[in-house]
Amino acid sequence: xxxxxxxxxxxxxxxxxxxxxxxxxxxxxxxxxxxxxxxxxxxxxxxxxxxxxxxxxxxxxxxxxxxxxxxxxxxxxxxxxxxxxxxxxxxxxxxxxxxxxxxxxxxxxxxxxxxxxxxxxxxxxxxxxxxxxxxxxxxxxxxxxxxxxxxxxxxxxxxxxxxxxxxxxxxxxxxxxxxxxxxxxxxxxxxxxxxxxxxxxxxxxxxxxxxxxxxxxxxxxxxxxxxxxxxxxxxxxxxxxxxxxxxxxxxxxxxxxxxxxxxxxxxxxxxxxxxxxxxxxxxxxxxxxxxxxxxxxxxxxxxxxxxxxxxxxxxxxxxxxxxxxxxxxxxxxxxxxxxxxxxxxxxxxxxxxxxxxxxxxxxxxxxxxxxxxxxxxxxxxxxxxxxxxxxxxxxxxxxxxxxxxxxxxxxxxxxxxxxxxxxxxxxxxxxxxxxxxxxxxxxxxxxxxxxxxxxxxxxxxxx
Numbered sequence: 001x002x003x004x005x006x007x008x009x010x011x012x013x014x015x016x017x018x019x020x021x022x023x024x025x026x027x028x029x030x031x032x033x034x035x036x037x038x039x040x041x042x043x044x045x046x047x048x049x050x051x052x053x054x055x056x057x058x059x060x061x062x063x064x065x066x067x068x069x070x071x072x073x074x075x076x077x078x079x080x081x082x083x084x085x086x087x088x089x090x091x092x093x094x095x096x097x098x099x100x101x102x103x104x105x106x107x108x109x110x111x112x113x114x115x116x117x118x119x120x121x122x123x124x125x126x127x128x129x130x131x132x133x134x135x136x137x138x139x140x141x142x143x144x145x146x147x148x149x150x151x152x153x154x155x156x157x158x159x160x161x162x163x164x165x166x167x168x169x170x171x172x173x174x175x176x177x178x179x180x181x182x183x184x185x186x187x188x189x190x191x192x193x194x195x196x197x198x199x200x201x202x203x204x205x206x207x208x209x210x211x212x213x214x215x216x217x218x219x220x221x222x223x224x225x226x227x228x229x230x231x232x233x234x235x236x237x238x239x240x241x242x243x244x245x246x247x248x249x250x251x252x253x254x255x256x257x258x259x260x261x262x263x264x265x266x267x268x269x270x271x272x273x274x275x276x277x278x279x280x281x282x283x284x285x286x287x288x289x290x291x292x293x294x295x296x297x298x299x300x301x302x303x304x305x306x307x308x309x310x311x312x313x314x315x316x317x318x319x320x321x322x323x324x325x326x327x328x329x330x331x332x333x334x335x336x337x338x339x340x341x342x343x344x345x346x347x348x349x350x351x352x353x354x355x356x357x358x359x360x361x362x363x364x365x366x367x368x369x370x371x372x373x374x375x376x377x378x379x380x381x382x383x384x385x386x387x388x389x390x391x392x393x394x395x396x397x398x399x400x401x402x403x404x405x406x407x408x409x410x411x412x413x414x415x416x417x418x419x420x421x422x423x424x425x426x427x428x429x430x431x432x433x434x435x436x437x438x439x440x441x442x443x444x445x446x447x448x449x450x451x452x453x454x455x456x457x458x459x460x461x462x463x
Contacts (some may be wrong), residue, residue, distance in 0.1 A: 051084020089115030101155020124258030128176025250285035263295025286316035387420030396423030
């Protein structure tokens with residue numbers, strides 16, 4: 001019998017989990033705006049590209065997209081990538097464009113750093129995330145664009161990230177690692193029906209963007225890729241992530257909004273985010289992470305119908321002194337976890353900073369977090385919630401949570417650890433720490449369980 005590759009096995013398991021989910025509540029993903037088909041289409045082959053996996057096609061992609069700019073005021077255009085293995089360095093998209101990957105089409109990222117442009121750091125970070133200074137431009141880029149679609153018949157983008165992971169692990173990076181797809185200051189973008197493999201860092205990174213739809217993606221990087229991340233909404237609003245299967249080395253989905261004084265100064269939050277019907281696996285990080293770079297604020301996030309498996313942490317809220325900003329009005333419900341080390345984590349001790357110019361008195365606010373209708377099997381530890389002295393995490397609401405503790409830890413007397421936190425709980429097993437044991441009726445309604453407030457901003461739809 002033929003053995004399936006590890007990536008296929010993981011993605012099949014996560015995809016099967018996604019299919020089990022039931023009905024959803026309202027949220028950003030319910031607000032759909034159709035995108036019209038493109039009246040013009042060209043093939044990358046027409047610009048001299050060779051799909052042999054060896055010929056570098058960066059110039060062909062650049063020339064094709066330059067040509068397609070001329071159709072922006074004529075209904076837009078499609079760049080068609082047929083079956084083949086298309087090696088390339090980084091390239092930029094244009095507005096009113098669809099990049100379509102046929103079944104069997106694989107865009108392969110070059111492993112030669114000279115094929116990647118070098119660009120300034122994002123202003124809300126002040127430096128590269130991996131190392132101080134500049135960063136490598138991502139493989140597929142959009143800057144200040146409108147109406148861009150990356151889709152296909154389950155084509156693939158392979159970042160060939162192993163060379164980058166080795167450089168990162170050995171401390172040999174000259175600049176911070178690139179991502180696979182990055183949209184900067186864009187409006188109405190769609191990424192759908194694609195498989196993303198082996199990103200050097202993040203797979204999908206919308207930053208300073210609005211109306212983002214990420215749908216029906218398979219994202220995979222092996223466990224040894226310790227700092228690979230799946231989808232990272234960053235200082236962006238009106239974001240829908242749905243029907244995705246993600247298995248990576250660090251965080252599966254991570255919401256961010258800038259780093260310390262740079263994020264505070266830039267002042268753009270991540271808000272109105274809806275995540276639903278996703279299967280997540282995060283070997284060393286967290287399946288759903290908030291922060292720790294959250295200095296612009298993170299708010300109004302609805303997470304529902306999620307399957308989490310074989311991971312270090314389930315839900316994780318991260319911050320530190322010097323971050324400023326806030327994490328508030330977060331609702332996560334209808335989640336099942338299995339084989340997870342720590343189900344719930346919140347920490348104010350993520351003490352990495354871009355430089356020594358941050359303000360240690362810039363205290364973050366973490367409040368109004370509702371976790372409900374959550375089950376777990378083979379969980380090692382229920383929760384570790386550690387706030388900040390002088391800035392405790394407040395309004396933590398837990399209800400209808402049942403976690404089955406792994407047999408090797410079942411005789412432990414400590415399933416929760418809490419400090420500098422307050423909140424309420426009802427129908428939670430194992431019984432939470434005293435800081436969270438108040439009954440629902442005894443806690444002020446203004447800071448207790450609340451209904452997620454949906455935004456009126458609408459993301460796009462590719463149907």
